Amino acid sequence: MIPNSRLYSFVGGSSGLWKVIEERAILGDPLPQVTNVAIRPGTAGDADNQSAWSLHGVTSNTRYVTQSEKAELAPLEPPIGRDDATLAVMIPLRKDDSWWAKTQDERREIFARSAHHENGIKALPAIARRLHHCRDLATKEPFDFITLFEFAPESLSVFETLIAELRDSEEWQYIDREYELRLERVDVLY
Amino acid sequence: MIPNSRLYSFVGGSSGLWKVIEERAILGDPLPQVTNVAIRPGTAGDADNQSAWSLHGVTSNTRYVTQSEKAELAPLEPPIGRDDATLAVMIPLRKDDSWWAKTQDERREIFARSAHHENGIKALPAIARRLHHCRDLATKEPFDFITLFEFAPESLSVFETLIAELRDSEEWQYIDREYELRLERVDVLY
Numbered sequence: 001m002i003p004n005s006r007l008y009s010f011v012g013g014s015s016g017l018w019k020v021i022e023e024r025a026i027l028g029d030p031l032p033q034v035t036n037v038a039i040r041p042g043t044a045g046d047a048d049n050q051s052a053w054s055l056h057g058v059t060s061n062t063r064y065v066t067q068s069e070k071a072e073l074a075p076l077e078p079p080i081g082r083d084d085a086t087l088a089v090m091i092p093l094r095k096d097d098s099w100w101a102k103t104q105d106e107r108r109e110i111f112a113r114s115a116h117h118e119n120g121i122k123a124l125p126a127i128a129r130r131l132h133h134c135r136d137l138a139t140k141e142p143f144d145f146i147t148l149f150e151f152a153p154e155s156l157s158v159f160e161t162l163i164a165e166l167r168d169s170e171e172w173q174y175i176d177r178e179y180e181l182r183l184e185r186v187d188v189l190y
Numbered sequence: 191m192i193p194n195s196r197l198y199s200f201v202g203g204s205s206g207l208w209k210v211i212e213e214r215a216i217l218g219d220p221l222p223q224v225t226n227v228a229i230r231p232g233t234a235g236d237a238d239n240q241s242a243w244s245l246h247g248v249t250s251n252t253r254y255v256t257q258s259e260k261a262e263l264a265p266l267e268p269p270i271g272r273d274d275a276t277l278a279v280m281i282p283l284r285k286d287d288s289w290w291a292k293t294q295d296e297r298r299e300i301f302a303r304s305a306h307h308e309n310g311i312k313a314l315p316a317i318a319r320r321l322h323h324c325r326d327l328a329t330k331e332p333f334d335f336i337t338l339f340e341f342a343p344e345s346l347s348v349f350e351t352l353i354a355e356l357r358d359s360e361e362w363q364y365i366d367r368e369y370e371l372r373l374e375r376v377d378v379l380y
Contacts, residue, residue: 001329001330002330003328003329003330004326004328004329005329005330007328009257015332043328056325056328058327058328059292060325060326061290062293062294063253063294064294065293065294066293066294066295067293067296068248069293070293098241100251101251103252103255103256103257103259103260103295104252104253104254104255104256104298105257106257106258108294130225133326135250136194136196136231136248136250136323136326136327137194137248137326137327137328138193138197138246138248138327138328138329139191139192139193139194139328140191140193140194140195162193
């Protein structure tokens with residue numbers, strides 16, 4: 001079996017490039033607490049018996065962004081993995097059945113009323129973001145999405161504003177499980 | 191690992207409830223020819239060494255249907271598995287990179303110009319259809335989608351009209367691999 005080239009694994013345990021600074025169960029069941037997270041392409045690390053949990057997701061085509069929004073976003077979006085992006089926040093979340101039963105236009109209207117695009121673009125290029133989809137994998141995953149945010153320490157306040165606006169939005173009313181891991185890159189610490 | 195409850199396997203080989211009546215490589219590389227296909231929830235049958243190929247896909251939330259279209263479709267859509275639906279057509283297909291690079295509104299406009307909804311609804315309730323997504327699984331799959339159509343023999347001409355209209359549409363210009371397996375339920379044959 002060849003892995004999907006867009007697959008990423010998030011393995012929580014006692015090793016990994018990212019040191020857990022803080023973790024919080026925002027809504028619903030927590031994950032077991034860990035000291036480190038390894039974020040890697042493919043399924044590397046899954047067999048590591050040091051790990052407490054292992055989550056998977058694939059990056060995919062955009063689902064809601066329009067052509068005009070993409071034209072605004074594309075020149076501003078930074079890549080994951082910038083040298084100075086030593087802080088990361090990993091947010092696995094799940095949306096409820098009523099969200100998934102909605103049609104595309106209903107979901108898109110909720111994104112629009114939630115100012116998803118407008119709030120997101122304010123955080124660029126400070127905050128890099130990679131969205132991973134988990135809901136349509138062959139194995140049942142505990143979350144629908146994993147969003148990874150990466151930024152330099154001086155951009156922490158930009159991230160705090162972004163996440164506060166997201167959580168205050170109509171879109172977030174459909175989230176029924178959310179966890180948050182605040183991470184710092186290990187090479188910065190040692 | 192618990193399988194996704196929306197996962198289905200399509201296993202081509204020398205056994206399975208569906209007898210292959212005809213198979214055709216419509217575009218791109220063919221699949222190895224087989225005499226039977228087993229279509230099952232989960233990954234049952236994958237380990238069967240009689241099989242020539244094994245494809246997987248998950249059913250998922252709708253991606254393009256609007257609220258008003260859903261209101262028209264929902265009362266007409268028949269389930270998969272009707273007793274008299276003894277014919278099936280399985281169509282694995284892949285869309286090209288230019289399709290996946292488009293934004294949601296661009297893809298939706300192509301569906302609209304392709305009369306995807308109007309052509310589809312004409313075939314209801316004669317033709318049952320189940321769409322399986324393969325592109326965002328953890329393992330690399332050779333196709334992006336598998337569509338399964340099921341119908342009674344007297345509805346064959348309805349299916350022929352539907353598939354001809356689909357293949358003649360703008361949407362189909364983005365398809366770069368397509369295979370077709372015409373199937374008949376084994377309990378009808380023996």
